[in-house]
Amino acid sequence: MTDISQTPGAAPAAKPKGGSLFEKDARTKRRNAAESRFKMYGVAAIGIGLLMLVVLVTNIVTAGTGAFQQTYLELNVELKADKLDKKGNRNIEDIKKVSTFGYAPLIASALETEVQELGIQTDLKPKAMGKILSKAAQAELRNYVIANPDEIGKTVSFRFLTNSRVDGYLKGRVTRESIANDKSITVEQLDFVDQLRDAGVLYKAFNPDFIFGSDASDQRPEAAGIGVSMLGSLFMMFVVLALALPIGVAASIYLEEFAPQNRLTDIIEVNISNLAAVPSIVFGILGLAVFINYMHLPTSAPLVGGLVLTLMTLPTIIISTRASLKAVPPSIRDAALGVGASKMQAVFHHVLPLAAPGILTGTIIGLAQALGETAPLLLIGMVGFIASNPPDGIVAGFLSPNSAMPAQIYEWSKRADPAFYERAWGGIIILLIFLVTMNTIAVLLRRRFERRW
Amino acid sequence: MALSWLLLILLALAVIGYFTGRSRALASAGGNARELHSLPSYYGYNVAFTALVPALGVLIIWLLVQPMIIDNAISGLIPDNAIAEGSDRGLVMSEVRRVADGLNGAVAAGTMTEAQAQNANADIDTLTAALKDAGQVLTQDITQPILMAAQKYRSMTSSGSVAMQVVVLALALLGAAFAYVRTNKEFRARNVVEQGVLALLLLAASIAILTTVGIVLSMFFETLNFFQLHSWKDFFFGSTWAPNFRGGSELSILPLLWGTLYISVIALLVAVPIGLFAAVYLSEYASTVTRSVAKPLLEILAGIPTIVYGLFALLTVGPALVSLFGNGGALGLGWMASSNAVLTAGLVMGIMLIPFVSSLSDDIINAVPQSIRDGSLGLGATKSETVRQVVLPAALPGIVGAILLAASRAIGETMIVVMAAGAIAKFSGNPFEAMTTITTRIVSQLTGDTDFASPETLVAFALGLTLFIITLGLNIFALYIVRKYREQYE
């Protein structure tokens, strides 16, 4: 370095010698200004980083909380016997023959009655009134009738989902202007919605089906929930935990306590540190090629997802486990060896229990990482699958096709109807709640069991 | 017999082995455990492990190898003329497997007898009808060669699995018997068990190698297949990416590489200055309190899943940028047509990388010895002069390593670019245009209905292998630099 940028040729400052310390010379002032500028850059950098965090979190919360509320319409439906059970013998097989489509008139006439009772003035035909409800309403009605055939002939009070346009209207996403080219709803229907809302039968309420329910087709965003894909994620995490923890701990014990200094050990070490940095999509390719194409494991199955995520999480768990094994002081091992324990006994009886909190912390963090990972799941078919039914049973949970939380979010983000975006953000809130909880547990564990030797 | 039953029997054998081995050892010492070489439980473990481990090992290998052998054998049975125009052996093989599965399902459901399923002269139509009745899914019409192959496949698979069960169980029994006979009070059970455990530990550690080998092999062979179908010159040196599933595709990696690098550069332009300044501030200026608050908060950004950033880019940053730079935007420039753009993906990826750069740099800056800082401050340098002229030059190799690691992250990042970069492969310098990357193309070529015999699908493996090699190279180089740097101050 031979540049003399610090000695500008123009005006070299007088040598400080002899000058009073109480007077700052021009050069010191300049340097102090540079100092505060530099410090400002640092503050600005931190500020930008934190601002991004705030923007991101605010964005998630404002865009996603809507998903937890849904617009409902209360409706008293007369389950007309002449429509549902023409033979009148309450034979369940005959009742099942009435398709969902056959329930539409019931809803329309129920609306008509309700409009009269509430004294609402509208020019809409009953069929057009029924359009403000979700397509899921008829299915809901039919399921109810099949489950309770004795109720036929009575009038039952229901709380139906409205369709996503009406829901969007109440949430401010849909306006009279924005539906100009929209075929699925008209301005008159929105006026009708206003009247129903003023009458108190149409309102927003907490929507547990978003959290516990299943995904719906792209025609019915109002009915889509994340529950089933949450189960998919849960089964994947079981696989990851059951494989990654024992294998990771065994590998770490070998490397940290027993591995001789040789080529093989070096190769393993290099492999682990490099695997930790391999792009996750590459693990997806591995899963597709090995687990699905070669071993013919079922596509979209949480088992395959779990296997891929296990391979991805292993390096993280190994690295943190080795760190906690290393933190156990050699004196503990010496003490065990000194009373005649074998090396293996010293490790399994003394070192491992002492390192357990650290291992647990690392495992939870690894699991959290795996829970949020999306890219490899794209390749093994967990995206594009509509998780519409919860798996029946434990084995099916592992083997039958399912989605996973991040894959479900991605799926929603790709759909055309903007009503799904709200659900994607809502899904992110749930995903982040899981991650925050796991990380908090990890931090608490670390605090609780942190040991100073 | 299902696999789960086999496993249960093996486990039961191991448990029985444990108790018999233990009691035999105690008996040989006349009930006095002090006479034994090892603790009694070790004799039990010895029997249990000797029964279980070789049997399980053979089971796993058998499960991996059998499909390969059967596939090869069956695929040789299919005559060339049975392979339809535009199809290939791989597709026919998957049809064979589907039919075999269908037969299995039908037999299991009781709609078909075993004899019917094995009848080589069965009428194809009645068979198809029977399969459909049993709720089995068939995509094509069954042909005679496929049916024969499927029946052969079934018989080979079932005799294979019977053989496997026999071998595995025999091995378990033999192992248990061998260990049981060896059990006496002189036998060094602990040493043997510990040797065994050590071998298992080594096996667990070797999974890292297996994974790497698996990654390389799984991509390597498909890449070879790809290069047989498509010219490697076009892949590496062509100029156009235009997959066409009707054939005649141009599949060059260069436009994808350009998109990947362009987005990564923008991401680094965002992340490196912010991350580096943040690290400098945190390690040199911030009070302990500020540091203990700001550092974990920044690191939250690193813990957020990439799907969140993807959604943020797709639904928030992209539209915001369009409203600034797009047609009728606030700046009235009309530069940006769609929210999918290099800039969108780059900016968001940059935000994601800020904590990555800052934590790594923070560690590296902290590794610079305090004595060097004191030396500079003692000469009357200000803090910023010390940082810029002494600390940062001293930490430079480490910081370069950190930036390379961040670059490798950026190149391999998938979700943000899949959701926000776009799908158009081209060489362009305009950051407001949509471009595509290696990872997005891997995803798009491998999702949906894929045909593992077409170059348009196989190219994904060549892309993956290239991506793997690029990121691996960057990582090894970066880790090497960082390690050298750390050694300097140790």
Next chain:
Amino acid sequence: MNQMTSVERTVDSKNIKIAANNVQVHYGDTHAIKDVNVEIEDKTVTAFIGPSGCGKSTFLRCLNRMNDTIDICRVQGDILLDGEDIYDKRVDPVQLRAKVGMVFQKPNPFPKSIYDNVAYGPRIHGLAKNKAELDEIVEKSLRRGAIWDEVKDRLDAPGTGLSGGQQQRLCIARAVATEPEVLLMDEPCSALDPIATAQVEELIDDLRARYSVVIVTHSMQQAARVSQKTAFFHLGNLVEFGETGQIFTNPVDPRTESYITGRIG
């Protein structure tokens, strides 16, 4: 260089360069320096001696405000440099440190070339108008650091590649390059072998002609060899301060005597 010569050495000037009045230093809850009063003369080598942890290094670091870099350190009382309080709000520590240079216990050359190490101070303080002047300052400083002959052919070599003694002399050259008026040395020979120590001690004696030198040492022999004035610190107190010869031959305080005769320390 033995004890006898140092006693005979005369002190040419009585100018007080640094005066410390009632200095107290706290490290968090620890009271590290208790009520220290001392006057350091110009063109003199003053040695601070005392057992480990007695506060002598802490006090030295107060003299150019190096303790400012430690968050939990608080300094009370007055330290006057040429009659100006260096802890006054108007004083910029950066300007102060240009006047009061420092050499550390462990040689700490920057990971730069030998030339850049020495040129660093002049560059940041703007002491050279051009490259020629800077070259001149570097050469002069290296000569004053008594290392010029050893490194003049490899000024571009990294400073970290020198031997320990050479590194320490380089650090001294680096410190004098900014033309300080006071040179603080914190156990400058503790990391050096005896030959290198002798070279550095000889250098310190030469530096006395131009600077006021304050040296902290745990070696009484070294204090006796290089200094004219000696201050003995014990448990944060300044126990005794006086002519080096007198402290070593005829200490007033019993604690000083115990230390010199090796009973405490």
